[in-house]
Amino acid sequence: MDVIIMVLVFVSTILALVKFNQHAAAVFSAAFSVTFLFGFISEQDVVASFTNSGLLVLIMLLLASVAIEKTSLIIWLTGKISSKTYPLSWLKLMVTTILGSAFLNNTAVVSTLIRPIRNNPKIAASRLLIPLSYAAILGGTLTLIGTSTNLIVNSMLIDETGEGFRFFEFTKVGLVVIAITSVVIFIVSYKLPDIKNASHKIQDYMIDTKLLAESSLIGKTVEEAGLRHLQSLFLVEIIRNNRTISPVTPKEVLEPTDRLLFSGDINQVSQLDHFDGLSIVVDATEVEFENLTEVVIRPGSHIVGQTLKKVEFRSKFDAAAIAIKRDGESLRGKLGELTLKAGDFLVLVTGKDFNKRHNVKKNFITLSGLQPEQKLSGWREFLAIGGFVGTILGAAIGAFSLFKGLAILLVLLMATGCLTSNDIKQRLAYNIWLIVGSAIALSHGLQNTGTLDILIGWLNLSLNSENGLYVLISIYILTVLLTELVTNNAAAALMFPLAYSIATAGGYEPMTFILAVTFAANTSFISPYSYQTNLMVFNAGQYRLLNFIKAGLPVSLTFSISALAAIIYFYPLTVL
Missing domain, CATH: 3.30.70.1450 (Regulator of K+ conductance, C-terminal domain)
Structure with a gap:
């Protein structure tokens, strides 16, 4: 009975991820709750799952990368991609993005490079944005910290064996994949649509x-x-x-x-404070830019049809509007003299009584709190960059563990003000913590109930020298399909326990199968919804779904063949 319930939980998790792929954390949390409720995992399993050292490394790395984003390092990268000719622009973009993504947060690298690409008057952004996302995916295959997927698999590997990947474990395979796949990306880049003015400045x-x-x-x-x-x-x-x-x-x-x-970008408004005598126009009163809140004007609000100047905004709401955005329309003229419409977005500097005012909910939909991004400079910038580089180099040469290096670095960053409490609250990766912790707990449930052994028996996957290669390819293909249907992180979390158990049951060295799962989970080229950077460029480049499918199919096929070939060459199917 336990096995039947566990199988239902596992299958239901996959189906739910396909249906609700934007809510992976909730799906994995539900699967964990059912597994724990039925007693398939112990309290010790739960604690071990959510305090896994590999998982903590992933969380600390994401937090440390926030400090790097506040420096000029990623901004410096933007100056390396501008060129007048398409081939040279493409080459600079690929090299810069691949190297940056190997060590820095992929999302931060892509979001920073989107703007200069869209502002290049010589080359349509739509010719470069899909290659930008693909380059970020390729760069992530070079190092342990290249993508969150690598670190998720590393977390689960540590949970199983007590040891994780070496820092450059992926590099040999990654270099082969990049060399071959980049050629195909260059070819398909010429088939991308030439969409003029692929910019959304009216959304700013x-x-x-x-x-x-x-x-x-x-x-x-x-x-x-x-x-x-x-x-x-x-x-x-x-x-x-x-x-x-x-x-x-x-x-x-x-x-x-x-x-x-x-x-x-309203989050960059603090830059204007650095210019002498340049003042943000709010109203007749002085305000402190400590807390920003983004709201949308409700239909039926009494301020619709009025201007900020006439509505006496500050006295009514204990807030002052510093910025406005109207989807689908470019705004002109002074902020205080614009006629407000339902659906307008406003950024407010709020006072202490803002949340207590009864008229706030009647007039606005509150979206979120915003924090003006504070850039690091001087010795703090040197500490953030130098500390990060030193931590990575130290871990790479084995001087200390990545866990120890990141723990010390984070303490230094917080003690010196390079990272603030707001940074931690806003960027702590709760969703990834839930997904990975729940996935590890789910794998414990599959093992504790004997479900994995039975699943392997059902699939008749007893490995030997004749069918080991076919099983490896099957696992790779299944992971790729899951990656396109759900997300790369969810696919890796689901497939790791199955791949590891199949390998060990057949007496094979598990690393070959684990690397196959890792690279397959990074094969996110066909769907714009399977990977975050794909979705970012999908919107920024005004692409259609067909554009991604046409470009992604040959790239995905080339990536997969070259990855499998390199994995088998460097990590042969060896029986232990």
Whole structure:
């Protein structure tokens, strides 16, 4: 009876992930709860699952990468991809992204490079954005920390054997895969659509600022003032004596009382504080930019049809609007004079009484709290970059464990202010913790009930020298299919216990099968929904699903064949 229930839990988990692939944490949590409720795992199993050293390494690495994102390192990468010709731009993009993704967070690398790609007037962004995501996936196959998938499999391997992957365990196979697959990516890149203006600038927030009379920027050109080199913020308009200047040229000279309208990422608004005499226009009162809240104006709100100036916003809500966004429409003019519409997004600087006001819920849908991104500079930037590089190098040469190095680094980053409590709260990977911890617990349940042994018997997968290769290929293909249907992390978590048990049951060296699962779970090329960077470029490049399928099929096939061939060459199917 226990086996039947456990099989139902396992199968139901797969089906639920296919149906609700955007809610993998909830699905795995439900599977864990049922497994624990029926007594298939002990309390000791639960504790071991959620405090697995490999899992803690994954969480610490993701937190340490937050500090790296606050430095100029990733921004420096953006300067390496600009070129006038397509082949050279493609080559620079691939090399930069692959190297960056091998050691840094893939999502951060891709999100940083999307902007300069979209702003290249010579080459349509749609010709480069899919290669960008594919390069990030390839780069993740080079090192242990290349992707969260690698670290998830590492967590489960540690749980099984007490030892994880070496830092460069994947590198030999990864280099072969990159060399072969990059050629196919270059070929399919020429088949990508040439979509002009694949940009969503109308989705950016509009931020209203003014030059104070004593500003040192007065008399300087926009270029000289440094307003052309902001990260993710663009000077789109100057209002001078009721006259609008747009577009703004680099040679435009700034004059007293100019109103400067910026468009871009609201999280980068703190950059504007660094310019002398440039003040964000809010209202007649002073505000502290400690807490930002994003809201949407409800249909039927009494402020619809009015302007911020007339509605007495500050007194009514104990909040001040510093930015506005309207989907599908590019906004012009002063923030306080825009007529508000239902569905407008506002970013508010909120006071202490904001959440206590009864009229807030009547007028707004509150989306989230926002934190202006604070960049690191000086010795803090050196500590964040140097500490991260030192930790990786030390772990790579075996001077200390990655766990110890990251633990010490995180303490230093928090003690010196490179990481704040808000950084930890906003970026702590609760979902990954739940997915991996629950998956490890689920694998304990499969083992404790003898379900894995029975599943192997049902599948008639007794390994020998004749069918070992076919079983390995079958596991790889099944993992790829799961990756495209669910997510790469979920596929790896589900397939690891099956692959490991099949290998050990047949007396084979498990590493061959484990690497097959790891590389197969990174084969996320066909569906834009199977990997986060795919989804990011899917939206940014205005692609259709067919664009991904046409490009992804040959890339996925090439990646899979080269990965399997390299795995078998470097890790032969050896009977222990």
